[in-house]
Amino acid sequence: MIRALTLLLLAGPALAEAPVVPRFVAEEGALPHSFTGEWEFMVGGGVATFDCSGDGLPEVFLSGGTAPAALFLNESRADGLAFRQIDSGLEAEMVSGAYPLDVDADGIIDLALLRVGESHLMRGLGNCKFEEASAAWGFQSFDAWTTAFAATWEAGADWPTLAFGTYIDRQEDAFPWGSCTPGRFYRGSAGRFDAPLELTPAHCPLSILFTDWNRSGQPALRMSNDREYYKGGQEQLWHVEPGQPPRLYTEAEGWQRLRIWGMGIASRDLDGDGFPEYALTSMADNKLQRLKAPGPEAQPQYADVAFAMGVTAHRPYTGGDLRPSTAWHVAFEDVNNDARPDLFFAKGNVWSMPDFAEKDPNNLLLQRADGTFEEAGDRAGVASMLQGRGAALTDLNADGRIDLVVLNRNGPAEVWRNDGPAGNWIGIDPVQAGPNRNAVNGWVEVRVGNHIQRREVLVGGGHAGGSLGPLHFGLGNAESAEARVIWPDGSESAWQVLSPNLVHQIMR
Numbered sequence: 001m002i003r004a005l006t007l008l009l010l011a012g013p014a015l016a017e018a019p020v021v022p023r024f025v026a027e028e029g030a031l032p033h034s035f036t037g038e039w040e041f042m043v044g045g046g047v048a049t050f051d052c053s054g055d056g057l058p059e060v061f062l063s064g065g066t067a068p069a070a071l072f073l074n075e076s077r078a079d080g081l082a083f084r085q086i087d088s089g090l091e092a093e094m095v096s097g098a099y100p101l102d103v104d105a106d107g108i109i110d111l112a113l114l115r116v117g118e119s120h121l122m123r124g125l126g127n128c129k130f131e132e133a134s135a136a137w138g139f140q141s142f143d144a145w146t147t148a149f150a151a152t153w154e155a156g157a158d159w160p161t162l163a164f165g166t167y168i169d170r171q172e173d174a175f176p177w178g179s180c181t182p183g184r185f186y187r188g189s190a191g192r193f194d195a196p197l198e199l200t201p202a203h204c205p206l207s208i209l210f211t212d213w214n215r216s217g218q219p220a221l222r223m224s225n226d227r228e229y230y231k232g233g234q235e236q237l238w239h240v241e242p243g244q245p246p247r248l249y250t251e252a253e254g255w256q257r258l259r260i261w262g263m264g265i266a267s268r269d270l271d272g273d274g275f276p277e278y279a280l281t282s283m284a285d286n287k288l289q290r291l292k293a294p295g296p297e298a299q300p301q302y303a304d305v306a307f308a309m310g311v312t313a314h315r316p317y318t319g320g321d322l323r324p325s326t327a328w329h330v331a332f333e334d335v336n337n338d339a340r341p342d343l344f345f346a347k348g349n350v351w352s353m354p355d356f357a358e359k360d361p362n363n364l365l366l367q368r369a370d371g372t373f374e375e376a377g378d379r380a381g382v383a384s385m386l387q388g389r390g391a392a393l394t395d396l397n398a399d400g401r402i403d404l405v406v407l408n409r410n411g412p413a414e415v416w417r418n419d420g421p422a423g424n425w426i427g428i429d430p431v432q433a434g435p436n437r438n439a440v441n442g443w444v445e446v447r448v449g450n451h452i453q454r455r456e457v458l459v460g461g462g463h464a465g466g467s468l469g470p471l472h473f474g475l476g477n478a479e480s481a482e483a484r485v486i487w488p489d490g491s492e493s494a495w496q497v498l499s500p501n502l503v504h505q506i507m508r
Helices: 002-010
Strands: 024-026 047-050 059-062 070-074 083-086 095-101 110-118 120-126 129-132 143-152 161-166 183-186 197-199 205-211 220-225 236-239 264-268 277-281 287-291 302-304 327-333 342-347 363-367 373-375 388-394 403-408 414-418 424-431 443-448 451-456 471-476 481-486 496-498 503-507
Touching: 047 095, 047 388, 047 403, 095 143, 161 205, 205 264, 220 264, 220 277, 277 327, 342 388, 424 443, 424 481, 443 471, 451 471, 481 503, 496 503
Parallel strands: 143 205, 264 327, 327 388, 424 503
Antiparallel strands: 024 414, 047 059, 059 070, 070 083, 095 110, 110 120, 110 143, 120 129, 143 161, 161 183, 183 197, 205 220, 220 236, 264 277, 277 287, 287 302, 327 342, 342 363, 363 373, 388 403, 403 414, 424 471, 443 451, 443 481, 481 496
C-alpha cells in the first residue's frame, strides 16, 4: 500500500513543492586544464577529489588524455575558489581516469590511475606526493584501454579487492564492434595482490561499482556496459563471494536483460526503504532503477522509474538542439541542502555524432518534496555546451555547499562555486582502524525526526573518477541531527546527536 501511494504521488508533479534553485558562479580559469585526444579518448576524462594536504579542503585531480594529468592544490576561501597546479608524481600521460582509496590503510590517500596502456597504483606519501607502488604491491598491470574501476574490502580481508573494466581492443579501430576486452579482478593479502582473474564475458564497461544492492552485507559488482561495441551483451551484475571467482547473476536468479549505452552509475536510497536506487547514464535516455520487491530475499529485478520521476533527460532542455542527448558522469548530491538528494548529469556529444545533440547542456535535476525532479541546470548556471565527460560534486571551499567541477573533452575544465541559497547541512567522515579505514561499503545514516537519509560509502561508479571524503547531507531547517554508521561487517555505531554545519568524524 505504501509503494502504491508513492507511485500515485509521482503521477502528479504539478502539485509538488518547487525546490530552491541554487546559484552557481563560474570560476573562470580556476582549473586551467583539458582532457585531450581523439579515438582513444572519446570516453574517459575522469575527475578525482580527495584531501591530500590535510587542511580539510579537497584537492582536484584531472585526467589528461594525450596531455599530462594534473593535480591541483586547493587554496579556496569561502568567497572564491582557487587552485594551484603542483608537482605530485601523478603527471602521467594517457590517463583516462582516477579513483582515490587508502590501499595500505596508512591514513594517506592513494590513487588508482586508469590509462590507455598500463594502469598504475600510486601510493600517497603525504603532502600530496605520490609514487608508483604497482611492483611493491604485486599489482600485475596489463596493456588495455581501461575505462572503469571499483574497490571493496571483502569480509575478513586485510587488503582490498579491485576491479578494472576495459573497453574495446584499440588495435581494432577499423572495425571495433565485438572486440570488448576482458576486465581484471584482483584479490590480495598481507600487502600484495594476487594474480588477477579475468572478468568474462566482457561487454565494454564504462562504469563499475561494488554495491550492497540487497543489503545482504555482501556487495556485488555492477557493470554498466556500452552497447555500441558489444555483440550479444547486456548490463551485468556479478556475485562476489570470498574465496570464489566472480560469477554472473543469471536470469534464473532474477537478473533482467537490459541493453543501454552505459556510461555511468550512481547510487542512493531515494525512497527511504533502505535499499539503493541506481541512476544509469546512456545515450538518448537515462535510467533510474528501483528494486521491485526489496527485502532480505530480494531478486535483482528493477523497475525503471526515470520517466515517472522526471529524470530521463533524453533531449537538451535549452539551446535549441532537439536531437537526443549523451550523458556521462552521474552523481547524487544535495546541492540546496533541503534534505533531498539532487541529480547531476555531465553531457556531451561523443565525437561529432550527427544523430545526437551537439549543443547538449549538463543537467541539474532538483528533487521536489514528492520525490519527483525538475530541471534547473539553466537557472542554476551550469548548462555548459562543452563536451562534458567526468565531474565531481563536492564542497570545495568548506562552506557547506556542494560545488561542481566538469572536465570537458578538447575544451577547458569548468568549475562552479555554489553561492546558495541553502539550508543547514552536516558532513560525516567514518573511520575505522586497520584495513578499510574509510569503511567502504558501509552505510552512513542521518536522522531528523522520523526522516532518515542513507548513503553507502563507495569507491567506483560515476564516469572514470570519484571522490573520497566526508559524506554530505542536507538538513533543511533542522538545527540538529542524529547520525550513525553501519560498518562494513554489519555492526552499528550508536546514534549520536550532532550539531549542524560541521564535519563530524565518527570513529569505530
